[in-house]
Amino acid sequence: MYDETRPHRTAAVIPAAGRGTRLGPGAPKALRSLGGVPMLIHAVRAMARSRAVSLVVVVAPPGGAQEVRNLLDEHALPERTDFVVVSGGETRQESVRAGLDALPDTITSVLIHDAARPLVPVDTVDAVVEAVRDGAPAVVPAMPLSDTVKEVEPGKPGEPEPVVATPERARLRAVQTPQGFDLATLVRAHERIAVNGEGATDDAGMVEKLGVPVVLVPGHEEAFKVTRPLDLVLAEAVLARRRATDVY
Numbered sequence: 001m002y003d004e005t006r007p008h009r010t011a012a013v014i015p016a017a018g019r020g021t022r023l024g025p026g027a028p029k030a031l032r033s034l035g036g037v038p039m040l041i042h043a044v045r046a047m048a049r050s051r052a053v054s055l056v057v058v059v060a061p062p063g064g065a066q067e068v069r070n071l072l073d074e075h076a077l078p079e080r081t082d083f084v085v086v087s088g089g090e091t092r093q094e095s096v097r098a099g100l101d102a103l104p105d106t107i108t109s110v111l112i113h114d115a116a117r118p119l120v121p122v123d124t125v126d127a128v129v130e131a132v133r134d135g136a137p138a139v140v141p142a143m144p145l146s147d148t149v150k151e152v153e154p155g156k157p158g159e160p161e162p163v164v165a166t167p168e169r170a171r172l173r174a175v176q177t178p179q180g181f182d183l184a185t186l187v188r189a190h191e192r193i194a195v196n197g198e199g200a201t202d203d204a205g206m207v208e209k210l211g212v213p214v215v216l217v218p219g220h221e222e223a224f225k226v227t228r229p230l231d232l233v234l235a236e237a238v239l240a241r242r243r244a245t246d247v248y
Contacts, residue, residue, distance in 0.1 A: 008133050011055040011107045012047035012178060013099035016040050016115040017062065017088035030115035031071070032232070035239040039226060040068070041075045042118030042239075047111065047178065048081040049122040052129040056081055057102050059088040059095040092201060097190050103183065109133065110186060111178035112203045119238055120178065120223035127217045128180040138207040139180040141219035142173035176219040179204050185212055 016030035030040040040058065047056050060068040065087045072083055086102045088095030096112060103110065109132045111125070124141050131139040148169055152161040181203070189206040204214045226235050 006108055008108050009054055009106050010052050010109045010111065010129050010132075010180075011057060011103050012053050012111040012113055013057045013059065013096060013103075014040070014043055014047065014113050014115050015059045015088060015092055015095040015099065016043075016068070017059055017064075017092075017095045032226075034118055034226070034232070034235055035243070037075065038071060039118040039235075040115045041071065041077075043113060043115045043120075044072065044077060044083070046118065046120050046122070047113055047125060048078040048083075050125040050129060051080070052126060052133075053081060053111065055084065055103070055107065057084045057086060057099045059099045060085055062087055062089065093190065093195055096203060100183075100187055100190060107183055109180060110183045111180050112186075113178035114225060116226045117177055117223050118226065119235060119242075120176070121220050124176075124218075124220045124223055125178055128178055131215065131217050132180040132182060136180075136215045137182045137185045137212050138204050138214040140204045140214060140216050141176045141178070141223065142216040143176065143219040143221065145169050145172050145174055173216060174219075175202065175204070175216075176223045176225075181207065185210070 030043070031038045033039075034042055044056055044058060047053050058068055058072070065085050069085045072085065077083065084102055086098050088098050100110065109129070111128060113120070128139045128141055149167055149172060150163045151165040151167060152163055155161040179202075185207060186203060189203070189210050193206040193209045195206055208214055222238055224231065224234070226232055
């Protein structure tokens with residue numbers, strides 16, 4: 001747990017090594033253009049806009065660290081924030097761990113943010129940081145669900161699937177990023193917990209497996225994940241609205 005005698009210092013780690021095949025062939029998802037700027041740059045700027053974030057670590061695809069460094073050099077970033085690029089691994093967990101290993105000893109808390117969530121507002125980032133600094137070991141922004149959810153017995157693609165249960169929607173939340181952590185707690189989770197499948201995308205789930213409490217703070221509708229072509233259309237619309245109203 002956090003040592004109260006040390007000053008708070010927060011870093012953000014952005015794993016950007018995924019291919020993003022659901023957006024179709026081409027560049028890795030994080031390097032796809034949004035409003036003429038790679039999504040990764042939008043995500044980096046989103047973290048750096050928070051005055052609480054003093055360092056952003058970008059985890060590049062294996063062998064792609066120099067390309068990502070060049071990308072960061074080409075785009076304007078806040079001068080008050082330091083930036084580091086490291087090479088990632090074959091899995092998301094390996095990439096996040098590479099980002100954690102790159103953090104200096106002065107860092108006390110860390111945000112893990114999806115590069116595919118380029119438009120998260122700074123107020124959401126600040127709310128996560130504040131909750132961690134107030135003593136929560138793990139914090140996740142989340143939104144209530146608007147759709148009813150069914151639990152099913154998975155079948156073959158395209159075939160009908162039998163419904164097993166209908167969870168109570170009022171008790172469910174859709175989680176977003178950045179997820180915030182006391183650094184020592186998250187490092188311990190990565191040392192002890194191995195994950196795969198859907199759990200591999202949720203660092204808070206790893207902390208849960210340690211028996212450590214995780215709390216939620218309100219997320220934001222614009223912190224959605226750009227995964228499919230339609231998401232990219234929506235992101236372009238949000239970005240155009242922000243630019244038209246100077247909220248960017």
